Amino acid sequence: MTVRTGPPRRPGSPAAAGVFAIGMAGTTLPTPLYGLYRQQLGFSELTVTVVFATYALGVITVLFGAGNLSDATGRRPVLFTALGLSAASAGCFLFEGGLGLLLLGRVLSGFAAGLFSGAATAAVLELARPGRESRAGFAATAANMGGLGCGPLLAGLLAQYAPRPLALPFLVHLLLLAVAALVTWFLPETVAHPHRPRSLRPQGLVIPPAVRAVFAPAAVAAFAGFALLGLFTAIAPSFVAQTLGVHNLAVSGAVVCTVFLGSTLGQALTGRIGVRAALPAGCLILVVGLLLVGTSLATVSLPVLVAGALCGGIGQGLAFRAGLTAVSAAAPPEHRGGTLSAFFLVAYLGISLPVVGIGALTMALGLRGAGLAFAGCVIAVAVTVGGYVLRRPLPAHRPT
Template identity: 60%
Template sequence: MAGTTLPTPLYGLYQEEFGFDELITTVVFAVYAVGVIGVLLLAGNASDTVGRKPVLLTGLALAAASAVCFLCATAMPWLYAGRLLSGLSAGLFTGAATAYVLELAPPGGSSRATFVATAANMGGLGCGPLLAGLLSEYAPWPLHLPFAVHLVLLAASAGVLRALPETVRERRPPSAVRPQRPGVPAQVRAVFAPAATAAFVGFALFGVFTSVSPAFMAQSLDVHDRAVSGLVVALAFFASTAGQLAAGRLGVRRSLPLGCATLLAGLALLAAALWQDLLALVVLSALVGGAGQGLSFRGALSAVAGASPPDRRAAVISSLFVVAYAGISVPVVGVGVMAGPLGLENAGLVFLACMGALVAAAAAYLLRRPVRTG
């Protein structure tokens, strides 16, 4: 998961190297979401069919291929290919790795396993920009060393994975994998609409942080230290981990509306940061917005899973992830489109106003019709 956010602090260097603008940066970033959504729809249940280890080893191989693309990047097509392969890898890991961690947990260890899975997922996403920022700022070969280190980490991960036992007992050949058709039964729609809206906005906020926030900090705040920009992005993901852990204690009924409110506060802080050009507000928005994303997304996932009939639960959860990853791509590309005529700061303010309206509507709906937990 760290590999999916590894390029974040490096986009400015790629802009200098290949001469593209913010729109292309957001498109390169959004290609990742295309890969994730494609895998979720076409092979999201693959590990249930062929086994956890083959799917995770395939994911590691795709991540390694992505790193090689970035290492060999001499033109834009290499960046597109690298991001697409990274998305395919993350799509395979999204469900399979979480299920594998839970299945490998000792008796009575499911709660700790859930924590490990959450921390590995969001913590990995946070470590990517932090690692790349530090290496690109303070070590040689800034566009190559982060990906070389990533390849070493992937090789170590593959060695550990091969030593673990397979947990799927009745495995079938890859030809038995069938595409999943997302769907939302009528009885789930009242819960799904606000939950999916919150997921969409939370992922959209992460999309902005991981695609254009380093450019904003360089252009408007005169922060050119890539380690600093990587740290700010990392803080959002680390705060999300804390938010998801807090959601487990608060319960769905409180965590989803509280997450929406916290997410709205994070959006407001980021708008103030854009308006006032203050780094402290950017950091604060990363912490508050990240916590709101964690609270709202875990609450959303629990709400739709609890409201779904067992025989449709996987399809409904897949639909939620499709909406979430649409949030990490479509609005971000919109920011890139607007950045040309309006400037990056004004484009960001328009984006934040739209996302704020969406999450405020979801919060108002949840206050009128709280999620039923039983």
């Protein structure tokens, strides 16, 4: 009989990815429920996009003001703070106290996502065993997108087929957050000398000079891809219900989940085709997906919308993982958390600004017209950055 000696093995990269996924799932949990809130509170489509953008504003605020916090204090304290903010957000939705609490809940959810984005990604990468860095990189990006996709699917299923549709999804998420907190307690700290920052004032985000040439095209591609994600998480459920006449919340959640499923698939493909080819290929496939989304809006077709979600998600996933890999590889270790946070900041600008524009255009052009205008604008961005990286390819880093 072999007797093991030494301390028990502590959870590593897969466990950190699980925490990441649970945290991100809470940020999209309300997506299929907005229609119910509209009926209960009586607000417009513009208000829905403002509520959604409030979340993105919270993300951007944290990424800009505290995106590099985990580089100083350590990954675990930041993860615990993010989990606490997620729980507070769920509590706001459980009270169902009107538009004010919805906005507060979304802001808190944005704060949590902002902390998760840099700290959890860095933790997953740094906890990888030697030789498994590529697998850990996929785990980090898949946990991000997979968690975002599971949120609306879980909420849609519970809201459609279980009691208390505006409460049960958040109660289930609180239980998952408790499990994630327990796992985080046992995660090893990856920052060598964690310490309290000298000042609590926002430090902003500084992109190291060595990263800037890679950062610009990668971040713009992420902006375009996340704009597509914003369209589906903010507008797709309304389009499915109001234009297509499908009022099943599980279907709405599944449609939104499809774009994130495509993203995860695209990230998996990045490892096969390489970073240098993945970014322009991702932009091209993203354009095809947006053309399909535009066609679905013009022809009022659910199957074409699902096809556009899957295709656009694949393109977004290819470009996202390629950009994240290039930026992470170029960033010095002591600035990795802050640099990744800057990358996510640009990406979340893609979720917030275009989505609010759609909400405003909806008042004048209707849901279909606003969606078509949006698709045209994002296609222009994706074509521009795709053409740029074809002329100036990214370094041939191994996908992380």
